[in-house]
Amino acid sequence: MSLGKHHFDFEIGEAFFADLSYAEVTQGKVKVGLEIDKQENMLHFHFDIDGTLEVPCDRCADAFDIGIEGTNELFIKYGEEYLEESEDVLVITKDQHLFDIRHLLYEYIVLLLPYKRVHPDDEHGSPTCNPQVLELLKAHQAPEEIDPRWEALKKLKDKE
Numbered sequence: 001m002s003l004g005k006h007h008f009d010f011e012i013g014e015a016f017f018a019d020l021s022y023a024e025v026t027q028g029k030v031k032v033g034l035e036i037d038k039q040e041n042m043l044h045f046h047f048d049i050d051g052t053l054e055v056p057c058d059r060c061a062d063a064f065d066i067g068i069e070g071t072n073e074l075f076i077k078y079g080e081e082y083l084e085e086s087e088d089v090l091v092i093t094k095d096q097h098l099f100d101i102r103h104l105l106y107e108y109i110v111l112l113l114p115y116k117r118v119h120p121d122d123e124h125g126s127p128t129c130n131p132q133v134l135e136l137l138k139a140h141q142a143p144e145e146i147d148p149r150w151e152a153l154k155k156l157k158d159k160e
C-alpha cells in the first residue's frame, strides 16, 4: 500500500459473524466504509458503519433487526512490540504485515447497539412484539396496587 489515502467499501454479514466463535450477534447486514490514511510511521483508519443487526428483543425475546450507525477512528503505529496503547491507538511491529481488524470491527459494531433493544412501536404507538408473548406478560404482571379488601379476603382464604 502506498502512502496516502485509500478507500475500501465492503459489506459484512453472516459469514463475518460465523468466523468469530465468541460473537453474540450472528446475523446482520452492515456496510463498512473504511478509509486508510497511510503515513510514514502510522496508519489512520476511519470506519463508517451503517447497517442492521439481528438481536433478541428485551421484551418478547423474538429476534428483530435493529439499525446501527456510527464512526470509529483507529491509529496504528509501529513499535517494538504489540501494544494497545489506548482505546483507539494500537502499536504493532513492523513485520506484522497482516493485521486482523475483524475483532476490532466486531467490537465497534456491537458497541453501536442501543442499551435498550425492543421492537419498535407501530404507527398507532402499539408495540410490534410477539402478540402471544405480550398477552402472557400482561397476564403475569402484578397489579399496580392490591386493593386492601382483596388482601383481607385472601388472608381469610389462606386460613381455610
Ligand SMILES: [Zn+2]
Residues within 6 Å of the ligand: 057, 058, 059, 060, 061, 062, 118, 119, 128, 129, 130
Ligand atoms: Zn419484542
